[in-house]
Amino acid sequence: MKIQCIFMLITAALAAFNAYEEQLGGVSTIGTAVIYALLAGTFSVFAYFIVQRWLPKFSKPYCITAYTSVFFGFIGFLYYASNGKADSLESAAHMHVIVFPMLHTMLAILLFIAATIWGIVLKFGSRV
Numbered sequence: 757m758k759i760q761c762i763f764m765l766i767t768a769a770l771a772a773f774n775a776y777e778e779q780l781g782g783v784s785t786i787g788t789a790v791i792y793a794l795l796a797g798t799f800s801v802f803a804y805f806i807v808q809r810w811l812p813k814f815s816k817p818y819c820i821t822a823y824t825s826v827f828f829g830f831i832g833f834l835y836y837a838s839n840g841k842a843d844s845l846e847s848a849a850h851m852h853v854i855v856f857p858m859l860h861t862m863l864a865i866l867l868f869i870a871a872t873i874w875g876i877v878l879k880f881g882s883r884v
Contacts, residue, residue, distance in 0.1 A: 760801050760822055760826045763827065764801070766830060767793055767797060767826070767830045768790050768793060768794055770793075770830075770836075771789050771790045771792075771794075771857075772786055772789070772790050774837040774853065775853055778853060792854065792857035793833060793857050793860075795857060796825050796861040796863065796864035797829050799825075799864055799865075800818075800821050800824075800825035800826065800864050803818055803821070803822070803868055803871075804819055807875070811875075813878075814879055817871035817874040817875050818868075818871050820871070821868055821870070821871040824867060825860070828860060829857075829860050832860060833856075836856065
């Protein structure tokens with residue numbers, strides 16, 4: 757759990773740096789980019805925490821989901837932050853600041869659904 761939180765903090769810093777580098781505007785725009793960047797990772801880690809606390813026997817799929825989601829966000833924002841500034845402020849090169857977190861959140865939701873199905877199979881598959 758600590759490793760996931762550390763990677764989420766690094767992801768937040770990379771998202772803030774990327775938003776600043778892309779010249780998105782004021783503090784509120786950079787803050788919004790950071791919130792979007794942390795949405796999927798926070799959702800996954802929170803779901804894992806809840807399942808681990810109440811159903812520890814079936815928490816393995818959620819652990820894998822949380823690690824996958826957090827590392828995917830970290831790698832994505834590491835790439836975007838190290839990629840440098842986009843060519844022009846008039847182009848669509850800045851779309852990744854909003855689109856990548858949206859796709860990351862959709863991936864986290866799909867992984868959460870898959871983990872739930874896997875958990876159901878683990879729970880009811882042992883009875884059959």
